[in-house]
Amino acid sequence: MFEHQVVESLAEAPFTPWVEVRDLPALHAPRQNGILAALPFADYAQLLPHLEPVPLLAGRIIYGAGDQRNYLYFITAGIVARFYAMENGKTAELGVTGNEGVIGVASFLGGESALDDSVMVSAGHAWRLRTDALKNRVNPEDPLFRLLLRYTLAEIAQTGQIAVCARHHTLQQQLSRWILSCIDRLPANELAITHELIAQMLGVRREGISEAAGKLQRAGLIHYYRGHIAVTDRARLEAQTCECYAVVKKEYDRLFALEQATGNSRVAARFASAVWNGVTSHASRKQPVTCQPSACRHAPASVSTHADRPAAGRVEVRASAL
Numbered sequence: 001m002f003e004h005q006v007v008e009s010l011a012e013a014p015f016t017p018w019v020e021v022r023d024l025p026a027l028h029a030p031r032q033n034g035i036l037a038a039l040p041f042a043d044y045a046q047l048l049p050h051l052e053p054v055p056l057l058a059g060r061i062i063y064g065a066g067d068q069r070n071y072l073y074f075i076t077a078g079i080v081a082r083f084y085a086m087e088n089g090k091t092a093e094l095g096v097t098g099n100e101g102v103i104g105v106a107s108f109l110g111g112e113s114a115l116d117d118s119v120m121v122s123a124g125h126a127w128r129l130r131t132d133a134l135k136n137r138v139n140p141e142d143p144l145f146r147l148l149l150r151y152t153l154a155e156i157a158q159t160g161q162i163a164v165c166a167r168h169h170t171l172q173q174q175l176s177r178w179i180l181s182c183i184d185r186l187p188a189n190e191l192a193i194t195h196e197l198i199a200q201m202l203g204v205r206r207e208g209i210s211e212a213a214g215k216l217q218r219a220g221l222i223h224y225y226r227g228h229i230a231v232t233d234r235a236r237l238e239a240q241t242c243e244c245y246a247v248v249k250k251e252y253d254r255l256f257a258l259e260q261a262t263g264n265s266r267v268a269a270r271f272a273s274a275v276w277n278g279v280t281s282h283a284s285r286k287q288p289v290t291c292q293p294s295a296c297r298h299a300p301a302s303v304s305t306h307a308d309r310p311a312a313g314r315v316e317v318r319a320s321a322l
Contacts, residue, residue, distance in 0.1 A: 028053065030127045032076035034100040035147050038256075043143050051127040058192070062103050062118040062126075069107040069114065071128040072148075075099050078124015079185050081201050082116050082159075092203040093166070093178075095158040096121075098185025100252065105152050107131040121193060121201065122186060150255045157251040165244040166203070172212040174202055176241035179222065181248070183231055190230040 030051055031037040036044060056062070056078055063069055065085065073080075080103055082094040094116050097103060106114040108131060137145050165174055178198065182191050195213060199206040213229070216222045221237045223230045231237055238245070 028076055028125045030074065030076065032099055033074040033102075033127065035102055035144075035151060036074050036127070038147055039143055047129065047133070047144070050129055050133045052129075054126045054128050056120045056124050056126055058120050058123040060120045062120065063114070064117050065115050066113050068112055069104045070131055071104055072108060072131060072134075073103040073126040073128045075101060075103065075124060075126045077187075078120055078126075079122040079182050080118050081121045082118050083201055083203075084116050090203060091200050093162055093201050095155060095162060096178075096181050096185065097155075100185070101151055101155065102148070104131070105148065105155065108134060108148055109152065121197065122182070122191065147256075154252045154255050157255075158248045161244045161248050161251075165242060169242040169244065170212075171202075171204060171208050172215055173240075173242040173244075174204075175209060175212045176216065176221075176237055177245040178202060179229060179231065180234075180238060180241060180245050183234075184249075189232075189234065190228060192228050194227045195224075 030048065031044070036047070039047070051074075054073065058078075062073055062080060075097055076099050078098070080097040082097065082103075084092045084094060086092070097118075103118050103126070106112075134144070139145055165177060169177075175198070178201070179191065182193075183189055195209045196206050199209045202209070213222065213224055216237070217224060219236070219240075221231070221233050221240070223232050
């Protein structure tokens, strides 16, 4: 059973259609999300009044299994783990999502709910959109519709490759893949997470994670302490992991590169720039940065909570928020 401390689900949280993003830091601008960044400006401007900022603390349930999925959550910071919890309490990994993607694609595809759980394992931020706003965009020529379809295919590929990895690769390789996948979605080479939570995400025993992490640390590839894991030699960590990590990343690149083949090179370029050359630019990383649930820089005080945000208001947007 998923035992990590969680806070209330967002599934039934009220929606405020008009938000004020005037003072929102650039880090939390909607276009920090790869899909929103890839949209032509005219299409993005149409969506902007319908986007609502949502701070996401570590442990927050975005959607639980069976929850009504009435929103799409465009992640701009943090990591969401998707997993399946069985009746006997055991869990199985389905994938991770960061600022390259969106949570809630089941609603976009016409499904009212799904069987997986989506939980924040690293605090962050998102902008959510009611699926009602997409009713008039079910068109193969619509850029958002096309991007969401490609992202769904990439997500399916990730889940399938994880199933292969769990069946055929060692726990040390699986752990290496998982760490790299998470680090790719953070602004630093450090992840705040416990061995217990990693074990629950991968569906294995905590002792197995501790043993595998110990081997990686003794090899000088990672350093872990008090619920933190820092990558100390990324090149060697990539070299010793299984092929699944590279396969999934290449599939993401391939699917969005298809936009170029269909005459949408600007869309593909914006997606790549926002994701792989943005948050995941390892060459530009300096000191490790951690994100604590109680004092997270991804949840600025300028973003009000659902309870105290006004029901309506004027949309004021600075250039940094676009």
